[in-house]
Amino acid sequence: QQQVKQSPQSLIVQKGGISIINCAYENTAFDYFPWYQQFPGKGPALLIAIRPDVSEKKEGRFTISFNKSAKQFSLHIMDSQPGDSATYFCAARGYGGSQGNLIFGKGTKLSVKP
């Protein structure tokens, strides 16, 4: 069964620090790896995403690092702010077709302390 394993389950970071969330997948038939940010009572919002032919992608304070050989990818949040406090889900998209079925990690609850 295709799985995406996410860690840690929860993370506390001081304001200005670096938040790092890791994900690992078992099946090579994934072709797209998005990260979603979700605030309580809201829907998940796409934060940043990467394709497996790229090793790193940066958008502002958010960076995805991708290691294809290790089947791992991670989200780095630089200069973390209290407003970044949310639950983060990594995901992987099943290969083939335009339907884009996502397999989600279990989520990481990030708390940034002022």
Place this chain on the structure above:
Amino acid sequence: DTEVTQTPKHLVMGMTNKKSLKCEQHMGHRAMYWYKQKAKKPPELMFVYSYEKLSINESVPSRFSPECPNSSLLNLHLHALQPEDSALYLCASSQEWVQFFGPGTRLTVL
């Protein structure tokens, strides 16, 4: 317009009620999805519509009935739900790689 809208935001219903959740997108996306999300869990895929045809039903109980009237609209009809069906119901749409989620409907079944 990169928005998926959902109505209502909140819904409380009894186990004998019939209600519907609505979702709309105007991004021209041809795939639309229903997800169920319980507290502190990731979204769980329920149904996928591709070009207005149901392509995936993840073994969802028949008390949930999806409908896609046109390429912009997606409904989820609810009947005889159980208290354990209380959750955040999310709609999403996609074109190729990117999947956009709506804000969700918070459903409480009494």
